[in-house]
Amino acid sequence: MSITVTDGWGTEGGGAVFAKVIKNFETKYPNVTVHRQTTDYNSYQQTVNLKLNSPNPPDVMMLETSGYGQGFYGAVQGNKLLPLDSYSKAYGWDKRVGSDASLNVFRMDPGQHNLWGSGTLWGVPEQNSIIGVFYNKALLKKAGYDSPPTTYDDFVKTLAAAKAKGVVGIEESSTFIHTEMALWDSFASSADQVNKWVYGASGSFADTANMKAAQAIQDWNKKGYFQSGAVGTSDNDAAAAFLGGKAMYYVEGSWMSGGVEGSLKKDGGWFPFPSASANSPVGGGPTTPLVIPAKSKHQDVAAAFLNYFLGQEATDFMFQQGWGLPGAQISSTLTTAGTPTAAIVASLAKAEGAGGGGTTPFLDWADPAYSTQLAGELQSLAAGRQSPTQFAQKIQNEWTQFHSKRKS
Template structure:
């Protein structure tokens, strides 16, 4: 995810396998009418398929899928192959820390996996070299611009040189969505006299002051890992110029993160540090320890993504809620960073139509159930858990933001090395060893190194 550090870590799966088995016969197996040709006549790799088909052969097909996050990869593969029992998909998992290097090497080899979990850092070399499939012919064949929300497809587009994202051809589709926001403890807020989630940023800061005055820690923060920069990221969502920010992440020429809006967001973070709202121990606290502290009722708020939902609901039950950090105007479009566990197809696959059928399956109602049950937002934003609780709240706010074009990328998508500036940079802000200007300047210097 760049690197994909803000994407969810592995989560305990709650798949209802009986539901998946019941859906196995919902889609008929179709006869293959054509096969996409991915090699040009001069022997050079051609990544644009021709004569694509949405039909699937009933002959045995073996595919491989390389991935790093689990779930939902395993569960989605199981759901697809139960609908298409003639298709088997071998899973090849690589730890996140090794994934960019591993998938770059494997996708450029003669034995590339047919499908791979998408990673922008790897795409910077795989797209220009033609090793991943340009999916535009399948976009038209399947109607993906209708079945996948545009906000989820935009970050998966790139130009031919992979120097700019958010434009050009589509190279992957989402298999599950994530969204950054604020978990809160209803019981602790009520104790401090706060009865409703804040509708404006001013109300949010009033809530911080109220719980602090009550002797309740406002935040749990995992500054040792990515939790610190998720706080900054959340503030940037509430105060940033979102079009300028999108341009910056996507590598548009002349873009900068050294804006008044980013300075405002960064200044609020340092002000929270000075006020004691950010714990002094934050830089020595892991993400897991921060989640555990919030789950144990030790703080009122936790800024993290929906991937923590099952853990928080299990710990706090009906006391846990979720909202997007509001801005100064209660009527402004809700903005949040979100991304997806997405999948791309090798241009060397012998079964491009079957691989594309797997990608299309990711937008189906059956896949939506799997995505929900593994703690992610479904690609079908109209899907509902039907169970209420925090998962329903998360799905609702994500759907509202997506409908209003309010989903923006995570900042570490901007360059492969941006995470290496963000994490220690925010640690410096928390420790007081880095000022706001230097923090933003260092981020821009990394951006200029790649895009300047």
């Protein structure tokens, strides 16, 4: 028996780790041979639709994003994917990713005009993530604080204190998207408040919580809490500046933890973005779906591979090999106490577990146009070229138009 697995991780870094996972799967199941097809990420994205539309597609495939972004939405629309609900129930995948709600990001309901976030399960995550605050302990101390803030009001006080001491409060990239996510979540009263809008079910980008978030971004830039020229700073340059010790905070995804620990060493830390509401969610959650094409000739074996990928053995192995945070939960004993990674793992497990505030997906997955529009409008907002009301209304107008077309 053989199956074909295709991905865009290549042969270096994470791609090399994935190759080892495949080898370990074959060792555990010697009656199965896995033929892997891989290339670099950019080249892979150009061939996704060709692979999905092939009369003989691979048995397991990687897609770029869930939601209404490239790949996932179109694949469900075109009936190209195999529903995974029966396999998830049989294998207990919801328990491996924290809760059943964590898998909503890979659900889409054909009976509701392919509404994202509910209905049929079409994929499982290859990674997990959380948006939070990386910080430089030495610069926080220079601003007058020995420990990071735990409330939103105190967070803002540390920004003012840093400004007074000549310290850059937040190193920001020109996209502003992760800061916008963190702020909306902070002001929101529940994950549903944000998720219903992101998934396209209901709500408004101009709700009270997000209006506060938009106002905060504009105010912070005006007050100099971001570095000079933040509106024109690339993601790479912002990351390099923070890792080079030039700012107190960096609001970013958990994938930065290795770089922070390697560059800032004992001065590197992480904490959840402080909440202004008792039940606030956190941005992030499972990413990059692995799917089974509907025309796979070996669906049960492909599902067994996904189950192995989500299992404790493979999950812990990937984490130890430098994969980052795998889609399923790692053993808590694998992290080193006091490190950003340990804080991230604990916070994400709490958010996604029973009684946690939950996670909200990346905002630019909410509409295909947002991959370019959202960052541009956030730049205009931060620079004061438009009001928070104007900003929110533009984004909401696009949302309304897209979902009107989706339902037609």
